[in-house]
Amino acid sequence: MGEKDHDSSSSSFKEAAQRLDHRGWNEQQYLEQYDVSEFERPSVTADMLIFTILDEQQDNYRKLPEKSLHLMMVQRGEHPYLGWWALPGGFVAMNESLDEAAARELHSETGLDGIYMEQLYTWGAVDRDPRTRVISTAYMALADSTRQQIQAGDDAQDARWFKLGYRVLQEKKVHIEGGCRLERDMQVELVHQDIRLSGTVRVTRTYRGTLNGEQWQVLSSDGIAFDHVQMIAYGLERLRSKIEYTDIAFNLMPPLFTLSALQQVYEIVLGKELLAPAFRRKMAPRVIATNEYTKDAGHRPSQLYRYRPEWEV
Amino acid sequence: MGEKDHDSSSSSFKEAAQRLDHRGWNEQQYLEQYDVSEFERPSVTADMLIFTILDEQQDNYRKLPEKSLHLMMVQRGEHPYLGWWALPGGFVAMNESLDEAAARELHSETGLDGIYMEQLYTWGAVDRDPRTRVISTAYMALADSTRQQIQAGDDAQDARWFKLGYRVLQEKKVHIEGGCRLERDMQVELVHQDIRLSGTVRVTRTYRGTLNGEQWQVLSSDGIAFDHVQMIAYGLERLRSKIEYTDIAFNLMPPLFTLSALQQVYEIVLGKELLAPAFRRKMAPRVIATNEYTKDAGHRPSQLYRYRPEWEV
DNA sequence: CAAATAGTGTCTATAAGACAATATCTC
DNA sequence: GAGATATTGTCTTATAGACACTATTTG
Numbered sequence: 284m285g286e287k288d289h290d291s292s293s294s295s296f297k298e299a300a301q302r303l304d305h306r307g308w309n310e311q312q313y314l315e316q317y318d319v320s321e322f323e324r325p326s327v328t329a330d331m332l333i334f335t336i337l338d339e340q341q342d343n344y345r346k347l348p349e350k351s352l353h354l355m356m357v358q359r360g361e362h363p364y365l366g367w368w369a370l371p372g373g374f375v376a377m378n379e380s381l382d383e384a385a386a387r388e389l390h391s392e393t394g395l396d397g398i399y400m401e402q403l404y405t406w407g408a409v410d411r412d413p414r415t416r417v418i419s420t421a422y423m424a425l426a427d428s429t430r431q432q433i434q435a436g437d438d439a440q441d442a443r444w445f446k447l448g449y450r451v452l453q454e455k456k457v458h459i460e461g462g463c464r465l466e467r468d469m470q471v472e473l474v475h476q477d478i479r480l481s482g483t484v485r486v487t488r489t490y491r492g493t494l495n496g497e498q499w500q501v502l503s504s505d506g507i508a509f510d511h512v513q514m515i516a517y518g519l520e521r522l523r524s525k526i527e528y529t530d531i532a533f534n535l536m537p538p539l540f541t542l543s544a545l546q547q548v549y550e551i552v553l554g555k556e557l558l559a560p561a562f563r564r565k566m567a568p569r570v571i572a573t574n575e576y577t578k579d580a581g582h583r584p585s586q587l588y589r590y591r592p593e594w595e596v
Numbered sequence: 597m598g599e600k601d602h603d604s605s606s607s608s609f610k611e612a613a614q615r616l617d618h619r620g621w622n623e624q625q626y627l628e629q630y631d632v633s634e635f636e637r638p639s640v641t642a643d644m645l646i647f648t649i650l651d652e653q654q655d656n657y658r659k660l661p662e663k664s665l666h667l668m669m670v671q672r673g674e675h676p677y678l679g680w681w682a683l684p685g686g687f688v689a690m691n692e693s694l695d696e697a698a699a700r701e702l703h704s705e706t707g708l709d710g711i712y713m714e715q716l717y718t719w720g721a722v723d724r725d726p727r728t729r730v731i732s733t734a735y736m737a738l739a740d741s742t743r744q745q746i747q748a749g750d751d752a753q754d755a756r757w758f759k760l761g762y763r764v765l766q767e768k769k770v771h772i773e774g775g776c777r778l779e780r781d782m783q784v785e786l787v788h789q790d791i792r793l794s795g796t797v798r799v800t801r802t803y804r805g806t807l808n809g810e811q812w813q814v815l816s817s818d819g820i821a822f823d824h825v826q827m828i829a830y831g832l833e834r835l836r837s838k839i840e841y842t843d844i845a846f847n848l849m850p851p852l853f854t855l856s857a858l859q860q861v862y863e864i865v866l867g868k869e870l871l872a873p874a875f876r877r878k879m880a881p882r883v884i885a886t887n888e889y890t891k892d893a894g895h896r897p898s899q900l901y902r903y904r905p906e907w908e909v
Numbered sequence: 910c911a912a913a914t915a916g917t918g919t920c921t922a923t924a925a926g927a928c929a930a931t932a933t934c935t936c
Numbered sequence: 937g938a939g940a941t942a943t944t945g946t947c948t949t950a951t952a953g954a955c956a957c958t959a960t961t962t963g
Binding site (some may be wrong): 296300308309310313314323324325327361362365378381382384397401406407414415420456491496504530531538593594 | 639640676694721728847
Binding site for chain 2 (some may be wrong): 924925926927928932933934935936
C-alpha cells in the first residue's frame with residue numbers, strides 16, 4: 284500500500300558516515316548529540332475516505348435497484364467539532380508508517396483489510412486544527428458493498444455510511460494582470476437517514492502564462508469537521524478522473540457482476556449517463572463472461588462477468 | 597499552489613463549540629487544557645523536485661542542439677549522508693503551511709517564484725531518516741530554462757543541475773496465492789560534469805482479484821541521500837503521465853518556441869520518438885503562431901509559437 | 910401482452926499512426 | 937548542391953458517439 288522502505292546498505296554510504304563534518308564529528312557522533320526536541324514539530328494524522336456503492340431500496344420489482352456512492356463518516360465525541368462528523372482518521376504513531384496508520388484506521392472503522400487504498404493528498408495549512416498544528420495525509424479506499432464487514436460497520440459505534448452527492452455551484456473567470464483566475468465552487472452533500480451534512484469548496488486555478496498552481500479553500504461547512512469537506516471534494520475528483528483511465532472501478536464491484544451494474548457504477552461516479560453499446564465495447568477486454576445469469580429480475584436476465592486483471596492479459 | 601485554507605465561520609460551528617463533552621467542558625475549556633506535548637511527534641519536511649530542460653553543447657552547426665531533462669540537487673554539508681546529494685528541502689516551520697515551505701525551498705535554491713508547482717506524494721516510512729522520525733512531502737516544480745535565475749543557481753553554493761536519465765531494468769511477475777505480484781525495477785542516473793549519482797527503485801504492485809496497492813522501495817542508492825531516489829522516480833512517473841493529458845509541458849518552454857523544440861521536450865520526457873505530423877495536429881489547438889521565425893540555424897527556419905492557455909479558448 | 914432490461918449491428922465522426930512529398934534555409 | 941530541419945498532404949486504422957433493432961424474462 285505504498286509503503287516506502289529505505290535500504291541504506293550501500294557500500295559508500297558507510298564511507299559517508301565516517302566522514303567528519305564541520306565540527307569534526309562522524310555520523311554516529313552527530314546522531315548521539317542530535318536533539319530531537321530542538322524544534323517544535325507538527326502533529327501528523329492519516330485520514331481515510333472510504334467509498335462504496337450501496338443499493339437504494341426499490342419499490343418497483345421490475346426496475347433495477349438504484350445505486351449510489353457512499354462515504355464512511357464518524358461522529359466526533361470530543362472537542363473540537365464535538366458532535367460533527369469527520370473522516371475516520373487519527374494521529375500517526377512514532378512506530379508506524381503513514382500507510383500503516385491509514386490501514387489501521389480503515390481496519391478499525393470497517394473491519395476491512397487488504398482492499399484497494401491509495402494516498403491522495405497532504406493538507407498542511409497552518410490553522411487547519413484549532414488544537415495545534417496538524418498536517419493530515421488523506422487516503423482513499425474502495426470497498427465492494429457485498430463484503431460482510433461493510434454491513435457490520437453500519438451499526439458499530441458512531442461510524443455511518445453517508446450517501447454522497449456533489450455538484451458544481453458556479454464557475455467564474457476573473458481577469459488579473461498577466462493572466463486570469465478560474466474559480467469553481469463545488470458543493471458536497473452527505474445524507475444518512477435524517478442526518479444531512481453539506482459543505483462548499485472553492486478551487487482556484489491561477490494562470491500567468493501557464494497554469495501556476497491551484498488553491499483549495501472551504502467556503503462553508505455544515506456538520507463536517509475540520510477541512511474534511513475539501514478532502515472529500517478532492518477525493519471525488521481523484522476517483523472521477525482515475526475511473527476513466529484505470530480499472531479502479533472494479534474495486535467497487537463484487538466478484539461477479541453484470542455489465543449493467545458496472546455501467547451504473549461508472550455513471551454514478553462520473554455523474555453522467557453512458558451509452559450501453561460503447562460501454563460494452565470498451566469493457567469487453569477487461570471482463571470475462573461466466574455461464575451464470577441473474578434471475579427473478581422481472582425482466583430479461585443478465586449475464587454475469589468477472590474482472591480480468593491487467594496482469595492476466 | 598494548493599494551499600488549503602479553512603474557514604470555520606459557520607453558524608452551527610459556534611453551537612458545536614458550546615457543547616459540553618464527556619468531562620463537561622466546552623471547546624474553549626478543552627483547548628485550554630490541551631497538552632501539545634502529550635504525544636511524541638514526527639518532524640515534517642517539504643522536498644522539491646525542480647525539473648528543467650537544458651541544451652547540450654552541439655558541435656555540428658547544422659544539427660539542432662540536443663536537449664535533456666535536468667534536476668536540481670544539493671550537496672549535503674551535514675550528517676547524515678554528509679557529502680551525498682539530496683533534493684532541496686527542509687523542515688516545515690510551525691508558522692508556515694506545507695506549500696509555503698515548499699515554495700520557500702524553491703525560492704532559496706533557484707531564486708524562482710510563481711512557477712508551476714504541484715504536490716507529489718508524502719513519504720512516511722518509519723526509518724527514512726536516521727536522525728529521528730521524519731515524514732516528507734515531495735513537490736514538483738517546472739522551470740523554463742531561459743529564466744535568468746536558473747542559470748544563476750548553477751554557480752550558487754552547493755546546488756547543481758544534474759542531467760537526469762532513467763530506464764527500466766527488469767519487470768517480473770510473481771504468482772502468489774489468489775493473485776500475483778508485479779515488480780518493476782527502475783534505475784535513475786544523475787550526471788553533473790564528472791559527478792555521477794545513481795540509484796535503483798522497485799515498484800511492487802500486488803493484485804488479489806484487483807489491484808490492492810503499490811509499494812515502493814529503494815534497492816540501492818549511490819550518492820543520493822535518504823530515500824530521494826524513489827522521490828525522483830515517482831516524480832518522473834508523474835511528469836511522464838501528466839504530460840500526456842495536461843498542458844504541463846509548456847511550463848518547461850520559454851514564451852516563444854518552435855514546434856520542433858516542443859516535440860523534443862515531449863520526446864525527452866516520454867522517452868520515445870514521436871511522429872511530427874501527428875504531434876503538430878495534436879498541438880495545433882494549444883498554440884498560437886507568431887510572425888517570427890528562428891534564423892541562422894543552418895537549415896530551414898522554423899516558425900515560433902506561443903502557448904494558448906486553456907482559459908483563453 | 911406489457912414492462913423492463915439485456916444485448917447486437919451498423920453508420921458516422923473524429924482522432925491517431927504511418928509515411929511520402931515538398932519547402933527553405935546555410936555553408 | 938548538400939545537409940539539415942520544417943511543414944503539409946493523404947491514406948489507413950482504431951476508437952467513440954448515436955441510434956435502431958432484436959432478445960428474454962416475469963406478472
